[in-house]
Amino acid sequence: MKIIVLGAGQVGTSMAEILSREENDVTLVDIDSEKLSGLQDRIDIRTVHGAASYPSVLERAGGHDADLVLAVTNHDEVNMAACQIAHSLFHTPKKIARIRSAEYLSHREIFTDSAIPIDVIISPEHIITQHVLHLIQYPGALQVVNFANDRVQLVSVRANENSPLIGRKLKALREDLPDIDSRVAAIYRQDRAILPNGDTVVEPGDEVFVLAAREHIHSVMSELCKVERPGRRIMLTGAGNIGLRLAERLEQLNFHVKIVEHNAKRAKEVSELLDRSVVLHGDAADEDLMTQENIDNVDAFCSLTNDDEANILSAMLAKRLGAKRTMALVNRSAYVELMENSLVDIAISPRVATVGTLLTHVRKGDMVAVHSLRRGAAEAIEVIAHGDKDSSKVVNRSISEINLPDGAMVGAILRGEDVIIAHSDTVIESEDHAILFVIDKSKIRDIEQLFQVAVTFI
Amino acid sequence: MFSSAVLRILGVLLVMFSTTMIPPLIISWMSSDGSAGAFFVAYFATVSVGGALWILFRNKARELRVRDGFLIVVLFWTVLAIFGTAPLLLSPNPALSLTDALFESMSGLTTTGATVLTGLDNLPPSILYYRQQLQWLGGMGIIVLAVAVMPMLGVGGMQLYRAETPGPMKDSKLTPRITETAKALWYIYLGLTVSCAVAYWAAGMTVFDAVGHAFSTVAIGGFSTHDESIGFFNNPLVMIIAMIFMLVSAINFALHFTVVRSRSISTYFGDTEVKAFMVFMLLVITTAITVLAIWETYPSSGQTILHGAFQVISIGTTTGFTTTGFHWWPSFLPVLLIIMSAVGGCAGSTAGGMKMIRFVLLYKQGKREIGQLIHPSALVTVKIGNKPVPDHVINAVWGFFSLYILSYVGLSIAVTATGVDLITAFSAVTACLNNLGPGLGAVAENYALLNPATKLILTATMLLGRLEIFTLLVLLTPAFWRS
Numbered sequence: 001m002k003i004i005v006l007g008a009g010q011v012g013t014s015m016a017e018i019l020s021r022e023e024n025d026v027t028l029v030d031i032d033s034e035k036l037s038g039l040q041d042r043i044d045i046r047t048v049h050g051a052a053s054y055p056s057v058l059e060r061a062g063g064h065d066a067d068l069v070l071a072v073t074n075h076d077e078v079n080m081a082a083c084q085i086a087h088s089l090f091h092t093p094k095k096i097a098r099i100r101s102a103e104y105l106s107h108r109e110i111f112t113d114s115a116i117p118i119d120v121i122i123s124p125e126h127i128i129t130q131h132v133l134h135l136i137q138y139p140g141a142l143q144v145v146n147f148a149n150d151r152v153q154l155v156s157v158r159a160n161e162n163s164p165l166i167g168r169k170l171k172a173l174r175e176d177l178p179d180i181d182s183r184v185a186a187i188y189r190q191d192r193a194i195l196p197n198g199d200t201v202v203e204p205g206d207e208v209f210v211l212a213a214r215e216h217i218h219s220v221m222s223e224l225c226k227v228e229r230p231g232r233r234i235m236l237t238g239a240g241n242i243g244l245r246l247a248e249r250l251e252q253l254n255f256h257v258k259i260v261e262h263n264a265k266r267a268k269e270v271s272e273l274l275d276r277s278v279v280l281h282g283d284a285a286d287e288d289l290m291t292q293e294n295i296d297n298v299d300a301f302c303s304l305t306n307d308d309e310a311n312i313l314s315a316m317l318a319k320r321l322g323a324k325r326t327m328a329l330v331n332r333s334a335y336v337e338l339m340e341n342s343l344v345d346i347a348i349s350p351r352v353a354t355v356g357t358l359l360t361h362v363r364k365g366d367m368v369a370v371h372s373l374r375r376g377a378a379e380a381i382e383v384i385a386h387g388d389k390d391s392s393k394v395v396n397r398s399i400s401e402i403n404l405p406d407g408a409m410v411g412a413i414l415r416g417e418d419v420i421i422a423h424s425d426t427v428i429e430s431e432d433h434a435i436l437f438v439i440d441k442s443k444i445r446d447i448e449q450l451f452q453v454a455v456t457f458i
Numbered sequence: 459m460f461s462s463a464v465l466r467i468l469g470v471l472l473v474m475f476s477t478t479m480i481p482p483l484i485i486s487w488m489s490s491d492g493s494a495g496a497f498f499v500a501y502f503a504t505v506s507v508g509g510a511l512w513i514l515f516r517n518k519a520r521e522l523r524v525r526d527g528f529l530i531v532v533l534f535w536t537v538l539a540i541f542g543t544a545p546l547l548l549s550p551n552p553a554l555s556l557t558d559a560l561f562e563s564m565s566g567l568t569t570t571g572a573t574v575l576t577g578l579d580n581l582p583p584s585i586l587y588y589r590q591q592l593q594w595l596g597g598m599g600i601i602v603l604a605v606a607v608m609p610m611l612g613v614g615g616m617q618l619y620r621a622e623t624p625g626p627m628k629d630s631k632l633t634p635r636i637t638e639t640a641k642a643l644w645y646i647y648l649g650l651t652v653s654c655a656v657a658y659w660a661a662g663m664t665v666f667d668a669v670g671h672a673f674s675t676v677a678i679g680g681f682s683t684h685d686e687s688i689g690f691f692n693n694p695l696v697m698i699i700a701m702i703f704m705l706v707s708a709i710n711f712a713l714h715f716t717v718v719r720s721r722s723i724s725t726y727f728g729d730t731e732v733k734a735f736m737v738f739m740l741l742v743i744t745t746a747i748t749v750l751a752i753w754e755t756y757p758s759s760g761q762t763i764l765h766g767a768f769q770v771i772s773i774g775t776t777t778g779f780t781t782t783g784f785h786w787w788p789s790f791l792p793v794l795l796i797i798m799s800a801v802g803g804c805a806g807s808t809a810g811g812m813k814m815i816r817f818v819l820l821y822k823q824g825k826r827e828i829g830q831l832i833h834p835s836a837l838v839t840v841k842i843g844n845k846p847v848p849d850h851v852i853n854a855v856w857g858f859f860s861l862y863i864l865s866y867v868g869l870s871i872a873v874t875a876t877g878v879d880l881i882t883a884f885s886a887v888t889a890c891l892n893n894l895g896p897g898l899g900a901v902a903e904n905y906a907l908l909n910p911a912t913k914l915i916l917t918a919t920m921l922l923g924r925l926e927i928f929t930l931l932v933l934l935t936p937a938f939w940r941s
Contacts, residue, residue: 002634020634020635025633025634025635025638026634027634040616040631041524041616041617044616044634044635044636044637045634045635046631046633046634046635062634
């Protein structure tokens with residue numbers, strides 16, 4: 001696929017990198033030549049220097065035969081203009097733009113082909129807010145992703161010593177919870193993936209990915225680790241875009257929120273926007289302030305500033321001072337890996353959280369959702385099966401008959417409104433949404449092909 | 459520093475190179491010229507050494523760093539030239555010494571076209587073909603070919619590509635993916651070669667000569683299958699075809715790519731470098747023809763124009779084909795021609811020399827300095843085709859220019875020290891550094907009479923010229939080897 005990425009910021013650069021690894025032809029455009037220098041050496045992309053919305057720049061970037069424009073510059077207006085120009089001049093089939101401002105987002109009707117032609121709007125802040133919210137709602141979960149209009153959830157949990165399933169085979173899950181159907185998609189033991197079957201024994205420290213209907217996920221999780229009720233006392237640091245949104249959502253859900261912001265002006269602004277949250281002006285790394293604000297009673301502490309180091313350090317400090325669970329927003333992927341087994345319980349990588357949304361639109365086959373897992377090494381996808389037995393390699397076949405690549409498994413199926421947890425004899429029908437877990441991302445191509453309908457089928 | 463990742467890629471490249479021994483092997487076998495054994499042994503030696511390296515370090519894949527790029531390119535060109543000697547050494551005819559074989563092999567790969575061989579017409583056809591093919595492989599760059607055909611070189615490919623491709627501005631990719639860029643370049647190269655071969659054949663050459671000369675014309679090499687070079691055919695049509703293809707091959711291949719894609723010839727006329735190149739060529743051709751006419755060197759005016767234009771284009775593009783030899787031309791012409799080869803073709807072409815774009819930049823920079831003297835507080839930007847050129851590029855050109863002059867002087871002194879007369883020494887270094895081929899004095903026809911030490915120096919000179927000095931000199935700095 002030929003893709004033009006506009007804006008070489010955090011999102012743009014990491015998208016370009018991921019997309020080029022997936023054998024797409026990527027051209028990255030930015031107005032700042034310094035941001036572009038050296039990128040061509042590191043990743044196999046072409047860089048073009050210039051203003052992203054200028055027709056001549058888009059043309060140089062290969063606008064004429066681009067399949068996708070991804071506008072992720074810092075300015076909503078530039079993103080919109082670029083999509084408009086790509087649409088009018090080059091008839092680019094798909095245009096994805098990042099729009100941050102709530103003003104624009106509150107009028108979705110402007111984003112049509114006759115007005116501002118953007119096919120998909122992504123809002124990384126929104127995605128990350130959602131991501132953090134899930135983690136707060138499911139204490140114990142390392143990652144929570146939704147499928148099938150939120151009816152199916154995939155969670156990863158770390159099995160701990162006093163959970164019921166430790167030392168027992170996975171089959172026991174069914175004995176413990178006879179009415180609940182769930183599927184363990186993968187187990188990571190010391191960073192090595194195990195494709196589980198009924199006889200696999202769960203050990204303490206295993207990272208278990210389990211798939212179940214949303215209403216059951218709490219019960220399933222409690223089999224794997226000691227689940228507490230989600231704590232009500234939340235402390236956030238950094239009242240930026242993400243912090244503010246998260247505080248608003250948490251307020252709606254009746255959490256008690258304290259939010260720390262070191263910029264006095266911003267703190268004032270946010271205090272006016274929020275109703276019940278306590279806005280504190282100060283530094284999250286200030287031990288006295290934290291103690292005063294009863295950090296030892298906080299159930300979840302999330303540091304969400306723009307500064308990786310500050311986030312990590314304040315989360316570590318909070319943990320030391322007694323916060324139950326700590327999360328830090330960490331942009332640099334090297335840091336994310338460092339944070340494993342540290343005082344910070346969860347390092348949230350915005351790039352991994354965002355990339356799935358984009359991959360959904362880049363992948364072949366009728367993808368509904370793509371979620372990047374384990375820092376991008378594994379993936380969970382929701383894809384629709386089309387066609388019939390002749391034109392498709394999956395329709396009207398039971399799962400055991402499908403020629404799935406190694407390290408991939410079908411976890412669940414959404415048929416109409418019903419969620420079916422997949423077993424080897426489950427038969428996939430046309431228009432089913434299949435939810436797959438892929439341990440090895442390099443196998444994604446095979447899965448795309450598997451779900452693509454033969455050319456003769458129109 | 460010789461990390462296993464580097465050795466692994468070297469192995470892969472050698473295996474790839476070994477396959478190029480197969481066509482001459484087939485030719486030898488078909489014409490039973492007695493060299494089949496030599497090619498078979500050469501093939502076997504190359505493939506086994508390459509395969510051994512590959513298998514030994516197969517698990518050592520890692521991304522290439524900038525430094526690895528330089529190392530691989532220099533290492534590979536050296537190793538390639540060494541393995542390339544095998545058929546020349548082993549074949550009963552011409553039975554070259556090691557120095558001679560190395561000189562010939564390097565001259566082929568670097569598209570210099572200087573030869574130590576005489577009596578080409580009596581050599582086995584497989585050896586003749588092999589020499590032409592060496593030039594063709596070296597022309598577009600064998601590493602660029604490797605990047606094109608081996609996706610495994612993907613990311614690091616940019617490093618390799620940059621270390622091998624000539625010109626001051628190497629960051630522009632034709633396509634987003636480096637393998638596609640390399641492929642595009644090779645398709646154009648292949649297309650030019652095929653059309654050139656067909657044209658030669660239509661003009662009356664045998665298929666063997668047509669293909670052989672197409673290889674060395676498009677590669678701007680200058681090897682021929684005959685002692686008399688293009689003069690052998692004594693055919694004005696062949697000369698005209700050669701002139702056209704030499705000029706086309708001396709134009710930036712990125713420009714050819716744009717023309718092919720946009721299907722409009724006008725791109726050529728809008729390019730500053732091509733315009734400068736053509737004007738420069740025209741100027742020298744006119745001068746040469748005028749002088750030749752005044753001295754009445756050739757009997758007819760038609761011959762004067764034909765030979766004048768051919769020789770200037772052949773030398774100016776650094777090809778080095780000859781029809782009558784220019785070394786006995788009257789007045790200042792021999793010196794003018796040998797010096798003009800320093801300009802060479804355009805960046806990103808198969809031509810040697812310093813490349814036109816650098817001279818355009820130097821000229822504009824000179825003009826800027828003068829402008830600055832007149833208006834001390836003016837901000838003057840150097841522009842190429844309405845686009846400002848970043849200062850670091852201009853600085854790089856100055857650096858290149860000074861190193862070029864330095865190498866030229868140093869090498870000339872070294873060659874003189876081996877006991878060669880001054881004219882021969884200076885012209886041989888010019889001819890080798892610019893990948894031209896024929897020089898003046900004792901090296902006007904061939905390099906056979908030089909002593910081995912001189913030949914070794916000149917062999918290194920050719921590589922220095924082909925890799926545009928920086929790539930090779932980088933390896934000679936202590937900083938490179940400090941980890």
